[in-house]
Amino acid sequence: MNIQEVLTIKVKEAIQELFSAELPNVEFQPTRKDFNGDITVVVFPMLRVVKGNPVQIGTQIGEYLKKEVPEVADFNVVKGFLNLVIADAFYINFFNSIKEEAHFGYAKKDSKEAVMVEYSSPNTNKPLHLGHIRNNLLGYSVAEILKAAGKKVYKTQIINDRGIHICKSMLAWQRFGNGETPESTGLKGDKLVGNYYVAFDKAYKAEVAELVTNGTAKEVAEKEAPILVAAQDMLRKWEAGDAEVVSLWKTMNQWVYTGFEVTYKNMGVDFDQLYYESNTYLLGKDVVTDGLEKGVFFKKEDGSVWIDLTDEGLDEKIVLRSDGTAVYMTQDIGTAIQRVKDYADVSGMVYTVGNEQDYHFKVLFLILKKLGFSWAENLFHLSYGMVDLPSGKMKSREGTVVDADDLMEDMAQTAAKISEELGKLEDYSSEEKDKLYRMIGMGALKYYILKVDPKKRILFNPEESVDFQGNTGPFIQYTYARIQSILRKAESTGVHVSTAVSVDIDLHEKEKELLKQVQIFPDTIQLAAENYSPAVIANYTYDLVKEFNSFYQNVSILGEQDEQKKIFRVQLSSKVSKVIQDAFSLLGVEVPERM
RNA sequence: GGUCGCAUAGCUCAGCUGGAUAGAGCAUCUGCCUUCUAAGCAGACGGUCGGAGGUUCGAAUCCUCCUGCGAUCACCA
Known part of the structure; x- marks a missing residue:
C-alpha cells in the first residue's frame, strides 16, 4: 500500500471520528516547493460534507494524522491546504523495497490481451524523410510504453508496395x-x-x-x-x-x-x-458483402456501396466502387480483420498515422464498430502533426525533404564536434567514438521529437541544429554517464552497494526530493500508456535528471564521512541511473557509460 | 461553408482527474571547475495563459461564442 492509500483511509477515518461525516474521496497533490511538507491534502472539497472553517478542519485532521499515522511526522495548514511532512523512514523503507527490482516501474505482464501497434508504413518509391522519423519514433516508443505498462504488443507495419x-x-x-x-x-x-x-x-x-x-x-x-x-x-x-x-x-x-x-x-x-x-489490397470485399446483408452498408443505383454516417455527424462514405473494386477504406477494413485472424489475442490496435488522416480513421473505427467486432472498441489513431520546414511542406517528388539518413548522419557529426571540443575521450578508439557519437546524435534527435505532444506540428529548421544542452537527450545521457563514473569509482574504492541501509539515517532534502521523483515512475508509465504519450516519459525523465544534478552538485557522494549515508547515496545514484536507462529505453534512446 | 486539431515568456515547450504566487530549456545578464565528468549547478531578467462571456469557494484547465493558424470533407492512397 502506498502512502496515498494509507492516508486516504486515515483521513476518512478522521472525518468520521471528528465530525461524524462520510467523506467520499480525498484529494491529494504534491506539496509545492515553497511550503514545508511532502504531500498535501486539499481541504476545500470536504466543505461539502463538513461545515466550518477550512483552516480549523485542516488543523484537526492534521493533529489526528500526526497521532495516528506513524508516517506523518508533522503538518501545517495554509488556507485550505493541509501539508503533511512524511517521515524519512518511510522513504528509506520504500527505497530498500525497490532497490533490487530489475525494472522498477514496469508493470507485471498480467493481461492476456495484446495490442498491435502499427507504424512507419512507408511507400516503396522513395526514401524515408523527417516525417517518417517522427512516425517511427512515436510508434516504436508507444509500443515500448505499452509493454512496460503490462500489455503484450505486436509491432507491425503495412508496406505500401503497390x-x-x-x-x-x-x-x-x-x-x-x-x-x-x-x-x-x-x-x-x-x-x-x-x-x-x-x-x-x-x-x-x-x-x-x-x-x-x-x-x-x-x-x-x-x-x-x-x-x-x-x-x-x-x-x-x-x-x-x-x-x-x-x-x-x-x-x-x-x-x-x-x-x-x-x-x-x-x-x-x-x-x-x-x-x-x-497482399492485402483486395481484402475487405467479402466483409462489405456481409455488411450489406446486415444493413450496415447500402448500395446505390450505379452499384457502388456506401455507409451512411450522417447520424454520427459525418457524411456518406464509399466502401466499394461501382465496378466492384476496393477503395482505401475497404482495404483497411479487411486488413484490420486479417490481423485479428493472424493474432487471436489481439484485442486492440494503435495506428500511427499523420493527422491528415483523422477523418479516415474516425470513419474506419466507426465502420468496424458497426460491423460488431468486439476489438473495435479498442482502436486508437495515434495521430501526429506534420513536420514542416521554414520553406513549407516537405514534398518528396519535388525533392524538398529532410532525408532521414542525412539527418541522422548530421546529428552524429554534431555530437562528434561537441565531444571533440570537450576532449574527454582521448583513450577511446575511433570505433568506440563513432558508436558513441551516433548514440548521442540519435539521443538528441529522438528526444527533440518525442518530448513534444504528438498532436502539435513541428517546425523543423535545419539551419538551427537540434540542441545538446538544457532539456535535451544528451543532457540526460550525460547525467547517466556521470553516475556510471561514480559507480565505477565507488566499486574500485570498495563501497559495498548491496548492504541494506539503516532506516535511522537522516535524509538530505535533495535525497528526499529524488526519492519522491523515483517513486512516481510506475504511475508515470501508466499515464504515458493511457495517453499513448512518449512526451510524458520524456518530461518525467527530465525532471528526474534535473533533480539528480541538483543533488549531485549540492551533496557529496563519495566524499561523505558517514559510511551509512555514503552507501545510501551510491545506491540511490545507481537506482536513479537505472530508472533513467529504463525510461529512455521506452523512448528508444540508449545511454552511454561515458561521454 | 461543415467537421477535427492547435493557440501559455522574445524562441521551443511542460502544466495529471479544476486548487496555493503559472513552470522548464534556449537566448540575455551574475556567480561557481586545487573535491565524485561545467553537455553541469546556483541566481537574475522575462507572462493581461489568443479574445469575450459563463459555471465554481477556486479556471491556463470545464461550457458557449469569437479570432488566428493547420488539417480534412475524392469511385487517390
Whole structure:
C-alpha cells in the first residue's frame, strides 16, 4: 500500500471520528516547493460534507494524522491546504523495497490481451524523410510504453508496395535509368528509386507544360500527359500479373527494402510482423458483402456501396466502387480483420498515422464498430502533426525533404564536434567514438521529437541544429554517464552497494526530493500508456535528471564521512541511473557509460 | 461553408482527474571547475495563459461564442 492509500483511509477515518461525516474521496497533490511538507491534502472539497472553517478542519485532521499515522511526522495548514511532512523512514523503507527490482516501474505482464501497434508504413518509391522519423519514433516508443505498462504488443507495419506512385518510379527508371542499380551507382536502393520518382515528376511537368504551350487546357494536359498514361498502363499490367512488370517491381522494391533496413537499423526500430499492401489490397470485399446483408452498408443505383454516417455527424462514405473494386477504406477494413485472424489475442490496435488522416480513421473505427467486432472498441489513431520546414511542406517528388539518413548522419557529426571540443575521450578508439557519437546524435534527435505532444506540428529548421544542452537527450545521457563514473569509482574504492541501509539515517532534502521523483515512475508509465504519450516519459525523465544534478552538485557522494549515508547515496545514484536507462529505453534512446 | 486539431515568456515547450504566487530549456545578464565528468549547478531578467462571456469557494484547465493558424470533407492512397 502506498502512502496515498494509507492516508486516504486515515483521513476518512478522521472525518468520521471528528465530525461524524462520510467523506467520499480525498484529494491529494504534491506539496509545492515553497511550503514545508511532502504531500498535501486539499481541504476545500470536504466543505461539502463538513461545515466550518477550512483552516480549523485542516488543523484537526492534521493533529489526528500526526497521532495516528506513524508516517506523518508533522503538518501545517495554509488556507485550505493541509501539508503533511512524511517521515524519512518511510522513504528509506520504500527505497530498500525497490532497490533490487530489475525494472522498477514496469508493470507485471498480467493481461492476456495484446495490442498491435502499427507504424512507419512507408511507400516503396522513395526514401524515408523527417516525417517518417517522427512516425517511427512515436510508434516504436508507444509500443515500448505499452509493454512496460503490462500489455503484450505486436509491432507491425503495412508496406505500401503497390499503386501508381510505385509505377511512376518504375517507369522513370525504365526510361531514364540506363540499367543503373544500387551496385553500379553505389547509391542506397531507396535513394536510387527515389531519384526516379523525382525524375518522373520532372518529365511529367515538362510534358504538361509542352501540351499547354501547344494549346491543350491545363486540366486535360495533367490527365493526358503521355508519361502518366504510360504509368497508369503499367499499373494495369501489374494488376494483371504481367511477368515483365512484376519482375521489375520485385527488383526495385527489393532495392528499397535493402535501403530501408539500413535506415531502420540506424533509427533503432523494429517490427514483429510485416504486412504488404500487394497482399492485402483486395481484402475487405467479402466483409462489405456481409455488411450489406446486415444493413450496415447500402448500395446505390450505379452499384457502388456506401455507409451512411450522417447520424454520427459525418457524411456518406464509399466502401466499394461501382465496378466492384476496393477503395482505401475497404482495404483497411479487411486488413484490420486479417490481423485479428493472424493474432487471436489481439484485442486492440494503435495506428500511427499523420493527422491528415483523422477523418479516415474516425470513419474506419466507426465502420468496424458497426460491423460488431468486439476489438473495435479498442482502436486508437495515434495521430501526429506534420513536420514542416521554414520553406513549407516537405514534398518528396519535388525533392524538398529532410532525408532521414542525412539527418541522422548530421546529428552524429554534431555530437562528434561537441565531444571533440570537450576532449574527454582521448583513450577511446575511433570505433568506440563513432558508436558513441551516433548514440548521442540519435539521443538528441529522438528526444527533440518525442518530448513534444504528438498532436502539435513541428517546425523543423535545419539551419538551427537540434540542441545538446538544457532539456535535451544528451543532457540526460550525460547525467547517466556521470553516475556510471561514480559507480565505477565507488566499486574500485570498495563501497559495498548491496548492504541494506539503516532506516535511522537522516535524509538530505535533495535525497528526499529524488526519492519522491523515483517513486512516481510506475504511475508515470501508466499515464504515458493511457495517453499513448512518449512526451510524458520524456518530461518525467527530465525532471528526474534535473533533480539528480541538483543533488549531485549540492551533496557529496563519495566524499561523505558517514559510511551509512555514503552507501545510501551510491545506491540511490545507481537506482536513479537505472530508472533513467529504463525510461529512455521506452523512448528508444540508449545511454552511454561515458561521454 | 461543415467537421477535427492547435493557440501559455522574445524562441521551443511542460502544466495529471479544476486548487496555493503559472513552470522548464534556449537566448540575455551574475556567480561557481586545487573535491565524485561545467553537455553541469546556483541566481537574475522575462507572462493581461489568443479574445469575450459563463459555471465554481477556486479556471491556463470545464461550457458557449469569437479570432488566428493547420488539417480534412475524392469511385487517390
